[in-house]
Amino acid sequence: MATILLQNQPFEYQINRKGIRSIRLRLISKKSFQISCPHLTPEFLIQKFIKNNSDWIINHSSKISHKKSILGLKTIKILDNSYEIQWIKTQRDSVIIEEVEQKIYSNISLFSESHAKKVLEAKLRPFALKLIKKELANLSKNFNFKYGKVTVRNxxxxxxxxxxxxNLSFNWQIIFFPYPQFQHILLHELTHLDIKNHSSKFWGQLTIYDSKCKFHNLWLKKEGTKCFLF
Ligand SMILES: [Zn+2]
Structure with missing residues (x-):
């Protein structure tokens, strides 16, 4: 890793020389990127390439600022529980979620960000659906809701x-929110079973179910998508 200042912001970068014909740049996180280039590219050309693309780097890195590197994750917070995640290189992809131990064993055949994402998401999505269904059943016991099918989307x-x-549908990544905010989203949709619009009657009813309704709603608008990992 080397460091470079772009418009007074430090960025870390890695150079990956390989059998390609031109220089390429890929953002890794909000403060790092990777350069791929032909084997014999001189250093000054790489520097020039980075400088020429500094506007693009700064512009796009700020947009992906909340996205964390999946392979760099040591823990994942799921509804206030911190799951330790282990990345293991194996021949076959498989992910095991140990709920009691709060551990995730991610066995992956290829150590790349996109592959790791794909394998982990395939396991976390149905896990999210399970957690959502469980909480919906709890809330329905307390407040007597009657809903149809439940699905998850991204x-x-x-x-x-x-x-x-x-029928209820949720973004599966809401399991990365703190528990009260997660519950607030479910209650929001459950309130829509009776009141379809966002009238004052709706908010009044939702506040009966969730006394911190206003706070949670504001938090979700400001912080919500920052919790998304995928
Ligand atoms: Zn709504």
Whole structure:
């Protein structure tokens, strides 16, 4: 890793020389990127390439600022529980979530960010659905809700939705929120079973279920998507 200042901001970068024909740049995190270039590229050309692309780096790195490197994760917070994650190189992909031990064993055949994401997401998505269904059942016991089918999606613009037929859908990544905020999202959609719009009646009813409704709603608007890992 080397460090370079771009518009007074320090960035770390790695140079990966390989059998390609031109220089490429890939952002890794908000403060680091990787350069891939042909084997014999002189250092000054790499520096020039980085300087020429500094606007692009700064612009795009700020946008991905909340995305963390998956392979760099040591723990994942799921509903206030900190799961220790271990990355293990194996021949076959498999992920084991130990709920009691709060450990995630990620066995992956390829150590790349995109592959790790794909394998981990395939396991975490159904796990999220399980947690959401469990909490919905709890809330329904307390407040007597009657809902239809429950599904999970990955749509960063919305946390949840409630159809006219009472089917509920949630962004699976809401399991990375603190527990009260997670619960707030479920209660929001459950309230829509009776009141479809966002009228004052709706907010009044939601506040009966969640006394900190205003605080949670504001938190979700400001902090919500920062918790998303994928
Ligand atoms: Zn709504």
């Amino acid at each position: 749509q960063s613009s919305r946390y949840g939705s409630c159809s006219g037929h009472g």
